[in-house]
Amino acid sequence: MKFITVAGPPSSGKTSVIIRALEHLKAQGQRAGVVKFDCVSTLDKARYTTSGIPVKVGLSGHICPDHFFVSNLFQCHQWGRQQGFDFLFTESAGLCNRCAPHIRNILAVCVIDNLSGMNTPWKIGPMLRLADLVVIAKSDLVSQAEKEVFLFRTKQVNPRGAIIHVNGLTGQGSAELASLFFKAKEVASVNETKLRSSMPAAVCSYCLGQTTISDQFQMGNIKRMDLSEGNEGVQGEGR
């Protein structure tokens, strides 16, 4: 079974792009399933189901979404194998942009969109920087100039990855994306595979459900901003 991680900011077009590409895989007799990771709720289950794509949903709730992803990866991979899929995709929204679900030796895809603004590539972090394949969506909606600048900035952040434009509405570029999915490696097991970047967490009292805002109720790993004169408020940067 080929295994592919897809990540991207919320509403960047991940689901549309995957559905479009899966139409092409299906047309070639391939069976594909998706595990959708989200935080609080998701409407994408219905979209996949309507498109005839088997889907499982994982909601992280009160757990850090990236940690939730990692701790469920093994079961998800097993589910895909039991179903006899040729392809299994995980879809997750990088919510704080600090971490990425990308795994070494497993095709890593990042979906970003032109409407999110010209500085977005600079803001996303490892999810974009460590991807093998960057899909830029919604490029039919912006001027060629913005498209080129956005592409340029994406390339600045991820100089090695392949970058393609896919239109989730018309499907332009989706056949090409599917052909790249075909080149993904077979992944027999995710056991002992390694993340491409670390996923630290600040375990503090608020992680554990504290809601009162007060010095007295803050415990554990706390980081404070420096708002003194001549400082930008960025802690620990030595500026």
Place this chain on the structure above:
Amino acid sequence: MTRDIATLPAGDVFGTYPGIDDFFESIDLPRPAENITMLEYAAFLDEEILEDKGLMRSQLIRDFKDFVTGLQKMADPGETAIQSITITAGRDKSGQPEETGFTLQPGDVVSVVGPTGSGKSRLLADIEWMAQGDTQTGRSVLINGESVDTQWRYSSEQRFVAQLSQNMNFIVDLSVKEFIAMHAEARGVKDVNALVYRVIDTANTIAGEPIFAETGVTALSGGQSRALMIADTALVGHSPIVLIDEIENAGIDRRKALELLVKKLKVVLVATHDPVLALMADKRIVLKNGGIRKVLETTPEEKENLRVLQCLDGAVVSIRNAIRDARTIETPFQEILRDSCGGAPFEQAIVKQLSSGRKADPGKRWKGNT
């Protein structure tokens, strides 16, 4: 063998590649001091900063080197001069072989016509993707008669195709001047300011209403936006091939817009449903059921008919504008037509046609299959 860029003092690297500022800004890292090398910089970076950014030292150095390589490529893209682009015949939606392929040269304008769903977007997509027999149509795109290295599909410096689609908008909140400058900088242009004003002046030759440098791009009208995008594509963009999805007949001089792209030796493909735009092209590609059904050269007779058609079209535009302007449409139609024919009576255009010795040749009537 040049020296490893990571072992040079930062001051020297910044001197050679001013664009390197973006590297540090994009990760939000402080700029290194002039006298330290990137290797030293990475080695001395605080562990906590690396942790915060999810970075590793080795990776930071590798990314830095890649970034510099990118800047070098930008300065010298080693562009392949395009003498021709050929689309070989593939198959239609039913798997039937296409009638024909076609070849285009710089400065060619072709229209792509056919009913909705006939495969216009697919054809443009094949060209954008530089299909090599690996798309559903089985077409191949050849540059200068040769197949294309598929690696080019992913390179940002060597994109062959600029696309102007119908529902494009400006998203950024910048003035016209800042906007063009941003694009020019990303393109590694030397004299940004001069180019910015050239683009604006050029856009003004094709826009109906004047465009000012200080206006916000999001405040431009549809026609102004379109004019600015076309001028920008012609003058700032490097892509030798321009795909246009319809140019609305409002607020923009379509003939001049196409001339501008031709002058810049672009290969222009326009997908359209508008007969005027279709006949303005030298050639038209007719699609049916996902396949190329015919490639027709625009004949001198068609060009003559186009002139009459443009008069009629101009009349429709002026009536539309009058309605928008709260004017009434009581001017005798002859006069409206005369204005839209550049002052010459419309009858003259017709009469010229009728007296041109062109007989109603039955063979030339609605030539082609029905």
